[in-house]
Amino acid sequence: MDNGQLVKSISEISKKEIPLLYYYPKEVERAISDGRLITVCENGKNIGFGFWHSYGNWIELSTMYIAPEFRGKGYLHKLIDAIRLKLQDKIPNLLLFTQAPQVVRVIENFGFGPASLSSLPFSVLAKLILHRLNLRRWLSYAKHMKNIPRVFKTRLYVRRAS
Numbered sequence: 001m002d003n004g005q006l007v008k009s010i011s012e013i014s015k016k017e018i019p020l021l022y023y024y025p026k027e028v029e030r031a032i033s034d035g036r037l038i039t040v041c042e043n044g045k046n047i048g049f050g051f052w053h054s055y056g057n058w059i060e061l062s063t064m065y066i067a068p069e070f071r072g073k074g075y076l077h078k079l080i081d082a083i084r085l086k087l088q089d090k091i092p093n094l095l096l097f098t099q100a101p102q103v104v105r106v107i108e109n110f111g112f113g114p115a116s117l118s119s120l121p122f123s124v125l126a127k128l129i130l131h132r133l134n135l136r137r138w139l140s141y142a143k144h145m146k147n148i149p150r151v152f153k154t155r156l157y158v159r160r161a162s
């Protein structure tokens, strides 16, 4: 898969899959060039991905995805391990929003715990909101209409720098 196909496929998956934050193609390209997109491969095929995004001394992990036919086989561990490896020298505070019990299970092993939005610095909260209010992303929120109760199950998890 060339870079253009990878960008298109990741952007489309993030747009369609309900729990994921939509990354439009330019953002996926930027994440690749900044080294903020981590992929999981099996036999040379991309079967999963996750992003990270920096807000000062906080990093948000987001849009963790494993292709349906590879779920339940431990690939999320591989994805999180790859992110850990990538961030190990520059880990400040980490945060992640999720409603997926599999994600909670894996990140708890990485030292994440539940937290309230009010525990985040205001500057980080403001940037998180701005990131989500991007006009192109707004259109993608229509997918949540299919499963509103799930949106309300989303919780914040953080791992503070020790």
Ligand SMILES: CC(C)(COP(=O)(O)OP(=O)(O)OC[C@H]1O[C@@H](n2cnc3c(N)ncnc32)[C@H](O)[C@@H]1OP(=O)(O)O)[C@@H](O)C(=O)NCCC(=O)NCCS
Pocket (backbone or CB within 6 Å): 017, 019, 020, 062, 063, 064, 065, 066, 067, 070, 071, 072, 073, 074, 075, 076, 077, 097, 098, 099, 100, 101, 102, 103, 105, 106
């Ligand atoms: C969520 C998702 C990434 C999980 O990936 P996966 O590769 O199937 O996850 P794994 O098989 O590695 O499972 C992770 C852990 O969760 C555990 N687990 C599975 N179901 C669970 C449940 N209902 N409750 C608690 N833990 C559960 C597994 O046992 C495993 O832990 P273990 O290895 O210590 O036993 C994948 O299902 C997906 O892409 N879903 C759609 C997108 C999504 O919801 N992303 C999350 C947005 S943040």
